[in-house]
Amino acid sequence: MLTEDNRQSLIQAAIQAKEYAYSPYSKFRVGAAFLCTDDTIVNGANVENASWGGTICAERTAVVKAVSEGRKDFIALAVTSDIAVPISPCGICRQVLREFCTLDMPVFLVPVDYPKKDAKDGGILEMTVGGLLPYSFGPEHLELPRQPTGPQ
Amino acid sequence: MLTEDNRQSLIQAAIQAKEYAYSPYSKFRVGAAFLCTDDTIVNGANVENASWGGTICAERTAVVKAVSEGRKDFIALAVTSDIAVPISPCGICRQVLREFCTLDMPVFLVPVDYPKKDAKDGGILEMTVGGLLPYSFGPEHLELPRQPTGPQ
Amino acid sequence: MLTEDNRQSLIQAAIQAKEYAYSPYSKFRVGAAFLCTDDTIVNGANVENASWGGTICAERTAVVKAVSEGRKDFIALAVTSDIAVPISPCGICRQVLREFCTLDMPVFLVPVDYPKKDAKDGGILEMTVGGLLPYSFGPEHLELPRQPTGPQ
Amino acid sequence: MLTEDNRQSLIQAAIQAKEYAYSPYSKFRVGAAFLCTDDTIVNGANVENASWGGTICAERTAVVKAVSEGRKDFIALAVTSDIAVPISPCGICRQVLREFCTLDMPVFLVPVDYPKKDAKDGGILEMTVGGLLPYSFGPEHLELPRQPTGPQ
Ligand SMILES: [Zn+2]
Numbered sequence: 108m109l110t111e112d113n114r115q116s117l118i119q120a121a122i123q124a125k126e127y128a129y130s131p132y133s134k135f136r137v138g139a140a141f142l143c144t145d146d147t148i149v150n151g152a153n154v155e156n157a158s159w160g161g162t163i164c165a166e167r168t169a170v171v172k173a174v175s176e177g178r179k180d181f182i183a184l185a186v187t188s189d190i191a192v193p194i195s196p197c198g199i200c201r202q203v204l205r206e207f208c209t210l211d212m213p214v215f216l217v218p219v220d221y222p223k224k225d226a227k228d229g230g231i232l233e234m235t236v237g238g239l240l241p242y243s244f245g246p247e248h249l250e251l252p253r254q255p256t257g258p259q
Numbered sequence: 260m261l262t263e264d265n266r267q268s269l270i271q272a273a274i275q276a277k278e279y280a281y282s283p284y285s286k287f288r289v290g291a292a293f294l295c296t297d298d299t300i301v302n303g304a305n306v307e308n309a310s311w312g313g314t315i316c317a318e319r320t321a322v323v324k325a326v327s328e329g330r331k332d333f334i335a336l337a338v339t340s341d342i343a344v345p346i347s348p349c350g351i352c353r354q355v356l357r358e359f360c361t362l363d364m365p366v367f368l369v370p371v372d373y374p375k376k377d378a379k380d381g382g383i384l385e386m387t388v389g390g391l392l393p394y395s396f397g398p399e400h401l402e403l404p405r406q407p408t409g410p411q
Numbered sequence: 412m413l414t415e416d417n418r419q420s421l422i423q424a425a426i427q428a429k430e431y432a433y434s435p436y437s438k439f440r441v442g443a444a445f446l447c448t449d450d451t452i453v454n455g456a457n458v459e460n461a462s463w464g465g466t467i468c469a470e471r472t473a474v475v476k477a478v479s480e481g482r483k484d485f486i487a488l489a490v491t492s493d494i495a496v497p498i499s500p501c502g503i504c505r506q507v508l509r510e511f512c513t514l515d516m517p518v519f520l521v522p523v524d525y526p527k528k529d530a531k532d533g534g535i536l537e538m539t540v541g542g543l544l545p546y547s548f549g550p551e552h553l554e555l556p557r558q559p560t561g562p563q
Numbered sequence: 564m565l566t567e568d569n570r571q572s573l574i575q576a577a578i579q580a581k582e583y584a585y586s587p588y589s590k591f592r593v594g595a596a597f598l599c600t601d602d603t604i605v606n607g608a609n610v611e612n613a614s615w616g617g618t619i620c621a622e623r624t625a626v627v628k629a630v631s632e633g634r635k636d637f638i639a640l641a642v643t644s645d646i647a648v649p650i651s652p653c654g655i656c657r658q659v660l661r662e663f664c665t666l667d668m669p670v671f672l673v674p675v676d677y678p679k680k681d682a683k684d685g686g687i688l689e690m691t692v693g694g695l696l697p698y699s700f701g702p703e704h705l706e707l708p709r710q711p712t713g714p715q
């Protein structure tokens with residue numbers, strides 16, 4: 108359950124995850140953490156690749172780590188980086204979130220200097236999965252009937 | 260320029276692009292087309308891969324085709340599929356659009372039965388790049404100063 | 412250390428990992444497991460995505476899970492699926508392996524009916540990371556001097 | 564047909580393609596070109612993305628460009644960069660080549676200073692698709708019967 112205590116633990120788990128980022132190319136470290144329904148927290152960091160396209164972000168690392176351990180019951184996500192503004196998930200990660208999360212699931216974007224003095228909620232920007240990927244493409248669209256018509 | 264004529268040509272180019280979709284795994288054909296500032300239209304189809312992760316969508320096919328021919332001055336995008344509802348770009352494609360398009364660039368999502376009788380604008384759903392990827396991560400974030408602090 | 416006991420544990424960990432595959436689109440379950448220098452085993456399963464391109468294979472799931480927990484000292488990999496022939500990593504995964512593994516690291520490809528009766532090593536095909544990705548592109552190539560000459 | 568003339572045109576097309584590389588992050592330009600059975604040449608450059616994972620290499624750009632124009636009858640590939648050694652396709656691209664090319668299709672890896680004085684074939688390293696991705700996973704594996712057994 109997303110209590111204030113769990114929310115703080117979630118944020119700290121995202122911050123700690125960053126320590127294991129493998130980002131020799133971008134030098135851009137990101138940490139992410141999911142809260143699950145049973146209060147478990149699963150975190151992840153970005154893992155870059157010399158081929159660029161093989162890079163996996165922190166959010167997706169956390170997702171596949173959780174799913175491959177039998178957890179898909181996410182109820183909140185926190186994401187943080189080394190930047191003093193809230194950094195938001197890339198589109199690839201948003202699509203992967205879309206596969207497993209409800210559209211109203213909260214996503215906390217945490218600046219590096221959290222808690223920022225005199226900032227609302229310490230500088231956290233709160234979004235939702237649906238807010239990050241409006242009018243999204245999802246699993247249900249693959250089930251719709253096809254009408255393979257060509258150019259008229 | 261996005262005249263009514265160019266808009267119609269763009270939609271037809273997206274529909275035609277679908278003919279060359281390579282989608283043996285999903286059987287889901289998608290076509291996309293960009294209008295450039297000089298009225299050129301560049302289109303693309305989805306190209307799937309046995310490894311799943313190697314799949315490239317229609318929108319990204321059209322982007323890399325255009326960019327690799329020296330065009331990055333996109334002013335509108337049309338996307339269509341074999342489905343009777345407007346299908347919207349996946350998150351990966353939204354992120355690639357974000358790299359080259361202005362946030363207010365129009366994106367026309369075209370149903371297979373376009374023009375739908377009695378539907379507003381023939382059933383087209385009009386979005387923008389920024390509307391598809393709100394509070395997006397982009398090139399400018401990679402330029403921000405880093406404060407590589409660890410857990411306190 | 413790759414003792415016979417550790418090798419058996421590694422194979423069983425790959426087989427168990429398969430149980431948590433999320434593969435509603437391909438219905439193709441894959442499990443993978445890494446042995447680390449301290450005898451720890453980290454496993455992973457494939458996690459598919461409605462966008463196809465967002466899919467992450469079992470091998471990469473295991474890599475990012477390990478790396479994001481501070482482990483990069485892999486000494487062996489086992490991969491298995493629901494197929495009665497040894498299934499081998501896709502090119503994306505081979506590139507990600509290339510980032511963290513030595514070229515002579517053994518990769519055990521395990522058929523679903525392991526141990527196969529009367530088959531050498533129970534039907535396992537043993538490869539190496541370098542054997543899977545010969546003359547590979549790697550981190551060191553990004554360090555080479557550039558001579559940005561154009562067409563003559 | 565892979566005549567000496569076509570081979571030279573192919574190499575020059577790869578070199579020219581590099582001019583349109585979009586590589587602000589890696590500063591690593593790559594060009595690729597395919598020869599098709601009707602002697603057409605289709606080329607492409609790498610197109611990077613702020614999200615790293617959204618990056619598409621030169622080889623894949625050329626593939627999707629060709630496929631989305633109805634061409635899949637590739638008979639040779641040339642790849643070049645700004646580096647004085649032959650740079651070879653990443654694993655992602657090798658997997659995408661695997662989808663459309665025969666295993667014995669030649670791949671010419673061209674150094675930036677081609678033709679190198681006193682070097683065999685001007686410094687070109689010639690590989691094959693099958694040689695780049697030995698014991699590969701391909702479309703036919705998705706057709707094999709599954710035996711979804713679990714841990715014993
Ligand atoms: Zn991401």
Ligand SMILES: [Zn+2]
Binds near residue numbers: 319351352353
């Ligand atoms: Zn897409």
Ligand SMILES: [Zn+2]
Binds near residue numbers: 503505
């Ligand atoms: Zn793979």
Ligand SMILES: [Zn+2]
Binds near residue numbers: 620622623653654656
């Ligand atoms: Zn590549």
